[in-house]
Amino acid sequence: MEHKLIAAGFGGQGVMLLGQLVATAGMIDGKHVTWLPSYGPEMRGGTANCTVVVSDEPVASPVVDTPNEIVIFNIPSLLKFEPTLDKDGILVMNTSMIDREPSRKDIKVIKVPANDVADKLGVLKAQNMVMLGAYIEATKAVSFESVIKALEKKMTGKKAKFLDVNKKAIEEGMKIAREQLG
Amino acid sequence: MGEKIMVKGTEAIGEAAIRAGCRVYFGYPITPQSELTEYMSRRMEEVGGVFLQAESEVATVNMMYGASSVGARVMTSTSSPGFSLMQEGISYMANAQLPGVFVDVVRGGPGLGDIQPSQGDYFQIVKGGGHGDYRLPVYSPSSLQEAVELTIHAFDVADKYRTPVVIFADGMMGQMMEPVEFPDPIDPGSLPEKDWALTGAKGRNARYVTSFDIDPYKLEKMNKNLQEKYKKITEEEQKWEEFMTDDMEVLFVAHGTVGRIVKSTVKMARDKGIKAGLFRPISLFPFPYQRLSELADKVDIVMTVEMSAGQMLEDVKLAVLGKARTPFYGRLAGVIPTPGEILEALMKELGR
Amino acid sequence: MEKVSQEAMVIAKMPESLSKKEFTYCPGCHHGIVHRLIAELIDEFSLREKTVLVAPVGCSVFAYEFFNVDGTVAPHGRALAVATGMKRSRPDLFIMTYQGDGDLAAIGTAETIHAANRGERVTTVFINNAVYGMTGGQMAPTTLLGMKTTTSPYGRRPEKEGYPIHVMEIMKELPGVAYAERVKVSRPQDVPKAKMAIKKAFYAQLLDIGFGIVEVLSTCPTNWGMDPVEAGRWLEENMVKEFPLGVYVDKVTEVMKEKGVK
Ligand SMILES: Cc1ncc(C[n+]2csc(CCOP(=O)(O)OP(=O)(O)O)c2C)c(N)n1
Ligand code: SF4
Numbered sequence: 001m002e003h004k005l006i007a008a009g010f011g012g013q014g015v016m017l018l019g020q021l022v023a024t025a026g027m028i029d030g031k032h033v034t035w036l037p038s039y040g041p042e043m044r045g046g047t048a049n050c051t052v053v054v055s056d057e058p059v060a061s062p063v064v065d066t067p068n069e070i071v072i073f074n075i076p077s078l079l080k081f082e083p084t085l086d087k088d089g090i091l092v093m094n095t096s097m098i099d100r101e102p103s104r105k106d107i108k109v110i111k112v113p114a115n116d117v118a119d120k121l122g123v124l125k126a127q128n129m130v131m132l133g134a135y136i137e138a139t140k141a142v143s144f145e146s147v148i149k150a151l152e153k154k155m156t157g158k159k160a161k162f163l164d165v166n167k168k169a170i171e172e173g174m175k176i177a178r179e180q181l182g
Numbered sequence: 183m184g185e186k187i188m189v190k191g192t193e194a195i196g197e198a199a200i201r202a203g204c205r206v207y208f209g210y211p212i213t214p215q216s217e218l219t220e221y222m223s224r225r226m227e228e229v230g231g232v233f234l235q236a237e238s239e240v241a242t243v244n245m246m247y248g249a250s251s252v253g254a255r256v257m258t259s260t261s262s263p264g265f266s267l268m269q270e271g272i273s274y275m276a277n278a279q280l281p282g283v284f285v286d287v288v289r290g291g292p293g294l295g296d297i298q299p300s301q302g303d304y305f306q307i308v309k310g311g312g313h314g315d316y317r318l319p320v321y322s323p324s325s326l327q328e329a330v331e332l333t334i335h336a337f338d339v340a341d342k343y344r345t346p347v348v349i350f351a352d353g354m355m356g357q358m359m360e361p362v363e364f365p366d367p368i369d370p371g372s373l374p375e376k377d378w379a380l381t382g383a384k385g386r387n388a389r390y391v392t393s394f395d396i397d398p399y400k401l402e403k404m405n406k407n408l409q410e411k412y413k414k415i416t417e418e419e420q421k422w423e424e425f426m427t428d429d430m431e432v433l434f435v436a437h438g439t440v441g442r443i444v445k446s447t448v449k450m451a452r453d454k455g456i457k458a459g460l461f462r463p464i465s466l467f468p469f470p471y472q473r474l475s476e477l478a479d480k481v482d483i484v485m486t487v488e489m490s491a492g493q494m495l496e497d498v499k500l501a502v503l504g505k506a507r508t509p510f511y512g513r514l515a516g517v518i519p520t521p522g523e524i525l526e527a528l529m530k531e532l533g534r
Numbered sequence: 535m536e537k538v539s540q541e542a543m544v545i546a547k548m549p550e551s552l553s554k555k556e557f558t559y560c561p562g563c564h565h566g567i568v569h570r571l572i573a574e575l576i577d578e579f580s581l582r583e584k585t586v587l588v589a590p591v592g593c594s595v596f597a598y599e600f601f602n603v604d605g606t607v608a609p610h611g612r613a614l615a616v617a618t619g620m621k622r623s624r625p626d627l628f629i630m631t632y633q634g635d636g637d638l639a640a641i642g643t644a645e646t647i648h649a650a651n652r653g654e655r656v657t658t659v660f661i662n663n664a665v666y667g668m669t670g671g672q673m674a675p676t677t678l679l680g681m682k683t684t685t686s687p688y689g690r691r692p693e694k695e696g697y698p699i700h701v702m703e704i705m706k707e708l709p710g711v712a713y714a715e716r717v718k719v720s721r722p723q724d725v726p727k728a729k730m731a732i733k734k735a736f737y738a739q740l741l742d743i744g745f746g747i748v749e750v751l752s753t754c755p756t757n758w759g760m761d762p763v764e765a766g767r768w769l770e771e772n773m774v775k776e777f778p779l780g781v782y783v784d785k786v787t788e789v790m791k792e793k794g795v796k
């Protein structure tokens with residue numbers, strides 16, 4: 001099985017971190033992984049995206065033209081990446097930021113009001129963790145335990161105090177996805 | 183070997199150099215490799231090494247010349263325009279037989295170009311961008327683990343043959359993250375002494391290191407020595423990877439990150455019933471002509487894919503020597519080809 | 535006042551020598567203010583159709599797009615060599631370079647000093663923000679002692695990284711220089727002064743006296759890790775101390791007087 005994920009949104013929405021956590025969790029799970037950011041001047045304030053591959057075999061291309069999973073944080077990214085999604089692929093979208101419907105009918109859609117959920121937890125910035133939770137529940141690309149381990153590696157020093165709320169946010173995201181998956 | 187850790191390409195290469203016993207780094211910031219320079223500014227201090235940000239790449243390469251001539255394991259990293267500025271010094275180092283490792287994280291050109299990944303500097307790096315009859319061993323990694331191994335190898339090759347060596351990376355390699363296992367560090371003190379280095383003529387005759395001789399016959403002799411050395415490197419230092427070439431009907435040739443992308447194309451092609459294979463040169467000088475030539479005997483099409491207008495293609499043609507068709511697919515200026523579009527190009531070539 | 539006429543006023547105030555393109559600089563960055571001053575002067579001297587601007591490699595690499603004058607981008611550090619080639623070939627043109635500290639005082643030091651020493655009839659505006667802005671905040675030749683950057687993570691130490699370089703003080707020693715002044719634009723009252731300095735540097739070229747250069751102490755809030763207000767304050771408290779403001783060379787005022795130029 002190969003999970004080919006593109007996560008996309010505005011710079012500052014934590015898209016890159018989400019991707020890195022998936023990749024690191026994959027590594028902890030014993031999978032082969034790559035993480036590739038799109039970088040350049042457009043990063044400042046513009047849109048940001050990264051491509052993550054999690055695979056049972058050594059990863060060939062870290063560049064992906066048809067992802068089978070996309071995590072989308074804003075409208076421009078939806079417009080850009082929805083058409084590239086594989087048939088039967090999974091779209092996880094932040095409905096707090098995207099007030100429109102996806103146009104494809106041949107994909108699975110998980111709608112996550114991530115900002116609202118994170119806001120209720122008291123840390124709006126954790127919206128990317130809500131999205132991460134929904135993603136791992138919907139795709140089973142990586143395990144929850146490994147995501148938490150990856151998070152612990154990232155959140156050291158001053159950031160350590162946000163560990164709990166992030167964990168909570170991930171769990172909330174998982175719950176939302178579980179409900180929608182039925 | 184330690185545990186696997188997720189690192190960025192720039193950090194992987196920097197840490198590999200430290201593990202290889204490199205304790206002297208000079209550099210000048212340039213995107214997309216400044217993070218390597220930044221990593222070294224932190225790390226060299228921690229291991230008691232030397233980090234110096236030079237005022238330019240021209241100064242950088244000559245600092246390398248100096249450090250190398252007194253025996254240091256020395257490295258720099260730069261990107262295309264910066265590597266252009268280093269050419270004079272590299273040519274001097276080549277003829278003065280000074281080891282040193284250059285990491286060129288190639289970006290889109292020519293001129294100021296852009297800061298996206300490219301392989302458009304193949305001619306410059308592999309064929310020699312400076313003046314005179316010299317060659318540089320060049321390694322093109324396609325994964326971060328390989329980048330680590332080749333960086334360490336580059337220091338050994340540089341010292342063994344007394345030559346500058348280049349790691350040909352691109353912006354994709356610099357920015358991507360992948361799990362990497364670092365080997366145990368080499369103690370710089372355990373490295374063999376360099377019996378040619380300028381260490382002060384205490385109790386011995388004075389030595390000199392130079393790229394110069396005004397007497398053409400003597401300079402010719404120096405040149406012949408260099409050519410002998412390159413012959414030996416050609417015989418002993420070729421590296422390549424073959425992927426699904428056993429039963430192939432068509433062969434791709436690609437190096438570095440593109441080699442990796444083409445692996446996906448090979449799998450996609452096989453899903454469509456086309457038995458594709460990949461030949462990925464790892465050493466670009468010495469280029470593995472012989473092995474590629476053997477593989478070319480088995481196929482009608484040898485398709486080269488590069489992030490350039492077709493530069494390695496010339497070496498591929500030299501290996502194939504008309505035995506098979508040699509079409510080319512390339513993207514320019516920092517645009518990364520995707521596995522799907524490469525497959526499309528192949529299908530077109532096959533007339534399907 | 536009606537809204538329409540207000541808008542008309544704003545448009546009227548926009549110098550003709552600026553293009554309609556919106557600046558892409560970070561909030562609180564001084565590059566934009568200085569662009570505007572230069573454009574106003576080009577307008578006031580009616581030089582728009584005679585000007586060629588040499589942009590550097592640095593955050594102002596797009597300067598040629600923001601100005602509505604002919605322009606090019608020189609290789610990193612080589613702006614004054616490119617400008618020399620232009621001026622020597624077409625002395626009737628008005629040639630300007632616009633350069634950052636890394637560009638002018640690190641990689642381009644040789645070109646800078648020799649163009650100045652030859653007294654090239656060109657005008658240079660030098661933006662000193664004490665870091666490499668474009669490449670993400672590495673140490674610049676003008677980085678202050680103790681200042682942390684991405685390549686001086688332990689703070690700049692004189693014994694390892696050397697001292698901040700003082701370009702105006704060097705200019706003072708070069709006979710080819712006709713005008714050299716260091717200014718800032720962080721407070722509203724600084725701006726007319728800075729404009730006057732750049733005007734004198736224009737005259738150094740226009741009256742055929744010699745090389746003219748103005749150093750502008752500038753902020754880089756993004757790489758200094760400060761908000762615009764903090765950055766302005768930091769500049770006032772630290773940069774001005776290290777880099778004293780003032781006129782370093784002035785062979786222009788006298789010639790202006792002689793020739794009756796105001
Ligand atoms: C030969 C070469 N080396 C390095 C670079 C990378 N580079 C681009 S801009 C820059 C420094 C910019 O700093 P500065 O001149 O101070 O301008 P600022 O962005 O701060 O305005 C560097 C090192 C390059 N483009 N070319
Ligand atoms: S990085 Fe610094 S110099 Fe560049 S535009 Fe932003 S504030 Fe200005």
Ligand SMILES: [Mg+2]
Pocket residue numbers: 634635636661662663664665666667674
């Ligand atoms: Mg600067």
